[in-house]
Structure formats: C-alpha cells, structure tokens
Amino acid sequence: MNKIKVFAPASIANMGCGFDIIGMALDEVGDVLEISIEDGDGLTIENETNVPLPADPEENVVTPVIRKFMEMTGKKAKVGIRILKKIYPGSGIGSSAASCAAAAFGINELFDHILTEEELVVCAMEGENLASGGYHADNAAPAVMGGIVLIRGYEPLDLIKLPVPGNLYCAVIHPHMIVSTKEARSILPQQVPLHNAIRQWGNVGGLVAGLYSSDISLIGRSMQDYVAEPYRKQFIPGFDTLRKNILQAGAQAMNISGSGPSVFAVANHFEPARKAENLMKRHFEAMGIEYETFVVKVSNKGTRVIY
Amino acid sequence: MNKIKVFAPASIANMGCGFDIIGMALDEVGDVLEISIEDGDGLTIENETNVPLPADPEENVVTPVIRKFMEMTGKKAKVGIRILKKIYPGSGIGSSAASCAAAAFGINELFDHILTEEELVVCAMEGENLASGGYHADNAAPAVMGGIVLIRGYEPLDLIKLPVPGNLYCAVIHPHMIVSTKEARSILPQQVPLHNAIRQWGNVGGLVAGLYSSDISLIGRSMQDYVAEPYRKQFIPGFDTLRKNILQAGAQAMNISGSGPSVFAVANHFEPARKAENLMKRHFEAMGIEYETFVVKVSNKGTRVIY
Numbered sequence: 011m012n013k014i015k016v017f018a019p020a021s022i023a024n025m026g027c028g029f030d031i032i033g034m035a036l037d038e039v040g041d042v043l044e045i046s047i048e049d050g051d052g053l054t055i056e057n058e059t060n061v062p063l064p065a066d067p068e069e070n071v072v073t074p075v076i077r078k079f080m081e082m083t084g085k086k087a088k089v090g091i092r093i094l095k096k097i098y099p100g101s102g103i104g105s106s107a108a109s110c111a112a113a114a115f116g117i118n119e120l121f122d123h124i125l126t127e128e129e130l131v132v133c134a135m136e137g138e139n140l141a142s143g144g145y146h147a148d149n150a151a152p153a154v155m156g157g158i159v160l161i162r163g164y165e166p167l168d169l170i171k172l173p174v175p176g177n178l179y180c181a182v183i184h185p186h187m188i189v190s191t192k193e194a195r196s197i198l199p200q201q202v203p204l205h206n207a208i209r210q211w212g213n214v215g216g217l218v219a220g221l222y223s224s225d226i227s228l229i230g231r232s233m234q235d236y237v238a239e240p241y242r243k244q245f246i247p248g249f250d251t252l253r254k255n256i257l258q259a260g261a262q263a264m265n266i267s268g269s270g271p272s273v274f275a276v277a278n279h280f281e282p283a284r285k286a287e288n289l290m291k292r293h294f295e296a297m298g299i300e301y302e303t304f305v306v307k308v309s310n311k312g313t314r315v316i317y
Numbered sequence: 318m319n320k321i322k323v324f325a326p327a328s329i330a331n332m333g334c335g336f337d338i339i340g341m342a343l344d345e346v347g348d349v350l351e352i353s354i355e356d357g358d359g360l361t362i363e364n365e366t367n368v369p370l371p372a373d374p375e376e377n378v379v380t381p382v383i384r385k386f387m388e389m390t391g392k393k394a395k396v397g398i399r400i401l402k403k404i405y406p407g408s409g410i411g412s413s414a415a416s417c418a419a420a421a422f423g424i425n426e427l428f429d430h431i432l433t434e435e436e437l438v439v440c441a442m443e444g445e446n447l448a449s450g451g452y453h454a455d456n457a458a459p460a461v462m463g464g465i466v467l468i469r470g471y472e473p474l475d476l477i478k479l480p481v482p483g484n485l486y487c488a489v490i491h492p493h494m495i496v497s498t499k500e501a502r503s504i505l506p507q508q509v510p511l512h513n514a515i516r517q518w519g520n521v522g523g524l525v526a527g528l529y530s531s532d533i534s535l536i537g538r539s540m541q542d543y544v545a546e547p548y549r550k551q552f553i554p555g556f557d558t559l560r561k562n563i564l565q566a567g568a569q570a571m572n573i574s575g576s577g578p579s580v581f582a583v584a585n586h587f588e589p590a591r592k593a594e595n596l597m598k599r600h601f602e603a604m605g606i607e608y609e610t611f612v613v614k615v616s617n618k619g620t621r622v623i624y
Binding site (some may be wrong): 027028029030031036044068091148158160161162163164168170174198199200201202204205207208209211212214215218219222223228231232237 | 335336337338339467468469471472475477479505506507509510511512514515516517518519520521522523524526530535538539544563579583622
C-alpha cells in the first residue's frame, strides 16, 4: 500500500469584482487528507474529524474527483481516503474545493504526477459540481495551484496565475450561519444591466493591474462588486456598517468570500488586517453569532504533501 | 500672440473585450491642430483640411473642450484653432477624441501646464459628449496619454496606464462606410446575460494580464467581445470570414475598432500584421468599398507638440 498525507488550502472566490473568474488561496487554513492506493478497485472514505459529512460516499465531493482522475488516466486502484482535518462546509472559504484539491493532488502524487496542474483542477471541478451544481474553478484552481488565479475562460479552461504582492494581508471571519451556495447563486438575476457590467469589468481590469503592479490601493478600490454583493449581503447582518468601520480602520477593501457567509478584508500591512479581524469579531459577537477568524499573508502555496 | 502646433493620435476603443473601459493609441496616424491665444475672449475655428466639419463652432467638438478648460482653470483668452490634419469623422478610430485631445493638450501647453494629464482627459471628454452623447474616455484617455489606458471607473475617473508589450503590432482598415457612434450604441441591449458578462470580465482580466506579462497570445485570446461585437458586426459585411482569414494568416485577434466601421488586428510581429492588412484590403476591394489602411507598432506616445 502506498500512502500520502496532503494539505489543501482554503480559498476566497471572486475577490469582490471577479465573480466566477478569480480566486485566492488562503494557505495556513485548510483540509488535510490521507490518501492511499493498493491493488484492486473501489473507494472508501473515512471522516476522522468532528465536521459532519455525508455518510454515503456518492454524496462526498471527493468521490467524483477520484472517479474523474481514473477516467482521465485510465488507471485503477483501491483508494482509501481519511479526512483528518476539514474546513466547515458552507463557510464560503472553499471547503469543498479544499477536499477536492487534496484528493486530486494526492492521487496524482501516488500515480507519479501523471496529470498536469491544470488537469488536476479539472478533476477538482467535478467535486465542485457535486457540491454546488456547476463547474466552477474559482475555489478549485487557487486551492490546487495556490496564490491568486484568473480563470480567463471555461471553454476551454484557461487558467492564469496572477502575481501576489509581497504585502497583501487578509483577515477572514467565518460567522456560524448557514448560506447554501446553491441558494446564494439562485438569488442572482440572470441579466446584468450594461452599466453595472461595464463597472464590473473595469474593476476586474483594475484588480489584475493592481496585482501586477503591487498597488494595494488600486486592488482595494477595484474590489467593488456590482453583481453579487448587492443581493448576497442581505445574508450578512450589518454588512455595510461592518465594511464602513473596517475601511476606516485602514483596510483597503471588505467583501463577501464567495457566496458567503464568510467575509474578508485585504490590507497592505499586518496591523490593519488585525484591526479588521477585531472589528469583525466585535460585530458578530454583538449579535450573539459564533465565529472563527484568522489573518494570513497571502502566499503562493497551493496543495502540497505534508509529513 | 502665443501659438503652438499639436499632434494627437488616433485610437482604438474597447480592444475587443474592454467595452467602454480600455483604449489604445495608434500613434503615427492622427490630427494636427494649431492653437493660439491672445488677450481677449472667444474662439475661432478654421478647418484647413478637406474633411467636412460642422461650420457652426457650437457643433465642433473642440468648442466644449476649450470651454471646459477655461471653466476648470478660471482663465480667459481669445483662442484660435486651425485644424491642419484630420482623421475622417465616423471612422471608429477616435476622430473626435484626437481633436479633443489636441485642443486640451495644446491650450494647456499655452497656459504652462496648469492642468494634469487626467484633467486634460476630463476636458477632452466634453467633446466626446458632444460627438456621441456620453462621457466616454476610451478614446480620449489614450489619445491624451498615449499607449493603452484602462478606465477602471468613471465615478470618480480612475485612469490606469497599462504596459505596452514591445512587440505589439496593429493593422487597421478604415472602410469608407458610415456607422454613427450613436446608432452603434443604440442597438446594444441594455442588459447583458450573466453568462456572457462573466466571459467578458474573464477576458478583460486576461487582456490586462497579457499586457503586463507581454504575452501576445494571451492578449489575443482575451480579445473576444460577447457584448458589442455580436450586434455591431452586422455593419461590417463579411466580418466573420475576414477574421477567420486573418487569424489563419497569423494575427492574434481581429475586432471592430470602437463602434466601427474600422477593423483592426493585433499581431506579435510586423509580418502577420502586414498580411492582415493585405487581407483587409482584398476583402473590401472585392466589395467595391474604398478604404485606407495602416500598420503600426503600438507605442506609448500620446498627444504632443510638433514643430
């Protein structure tokens, strides 16, 4: 039996303006899976965390990932997966993508890197489809590849790794509230007023330019979302007030992470990121909502083997 | 009397995907204006070209530009403008923007650079508003500033000069057909399907990333427009066939310039750009449509004094 332990990072989809096309890996926070193969066929999944996951393997997001890997490579094995650490599902920081990325990366390690990084994202997207009913890469791609990834297009998949400024800090809060990705998608209008669409792609251009030029102020003022946030912020009580306070405290932007309920702020130093974290804590504490928070320096590290 | 001669370049708005938010100066091709000031008040405009322009100064695009300059600076002068060289109006390569940029830049020179470059774009946009009924900067900004400019947002105006790869070549054809900017705008639906909007901002991200990383292939595959081109290409007979031929000949992309009827192709060498130009010529010749064409290396030069 061949066995490996893999870490895959949490991730923030959209970064404000980049709805469905930009995602950022968070590192330090993520899933840990142990993956083994031996001769034979089949898949067993053991959940060794306290996080509730579906008992039926057909409902676990790693199953379609492993299946896709076998289909793409023509390989066969008896695969065992032990989930050792798990981001809480429905948090909006790429919980399913982290498991999918870890499974895809791990099985590929055990088969001597038979697939490319981009192909691993394709495998991981199968799990995302099971989780949310759509082939999205805005969590899966950064989870696999690390850093900040632009999905220029889906047909064909065109992944562009964007530069990460050396001083980009991120504060995240996961308030313990349930927002389903499917519901958060279903409330979005299927038509965007041209005026707002123009503002959105102006901001996407600004965000990408800011990342290349390490201009955190440009990054911050580009992270305005005219498409999803106006509808999704209703799920996060006091969203506008929280943002006002966080920007006043020196952060460059605050947005919903993916479809929420997690919220994140970016800053050009550790200190304003820490202040943002404290304001987030106070905000949800005052409403009696439990949470966890963390502050990370955004890095380029993606899914990797750990020992 | 103080007198100056100014050149302002033609420009290509949108660059495919960047509807209303990206523009590229063409250099080598453009308008030449002589501008003079003396004590007094008023504005005279003389058209010394063969290009027909409105006789009434109130209908000439430079009038609101000069007026805006005086309003912003609190200055007063008797201004004389002689138009010495003029891009044909309605060509879709920023004819009005070139005149506006030249007027704004020239008057500012004569008043010792009292306004910033960004403020000159604001002045030039007044002329654009007269020409097309909207405050657009996607020709005015590159005409003033040169190179490739991202208009991240309009409220407030946020202009980002993007890097120009050293080997970006552009072939342009101006077929002699009339397409009014107002009409070309009015046929666009005021709602964009979310699916297409996502593809559009994925491409804007890719275009900006390609410019920063000098990746002409990425630039080319990002220059796909799902918003304006599907409606505007009807004005350009045989558009799809022409593009197919031009891409086969080695160019990276072909799109409508602004609202048309000019069409342009980008390439990573002079040779495929020249081939694209020849295909453009043949295409319109076969239909008995007159034209002019040019091939330029995209540069960073904007409006400037000439002697």
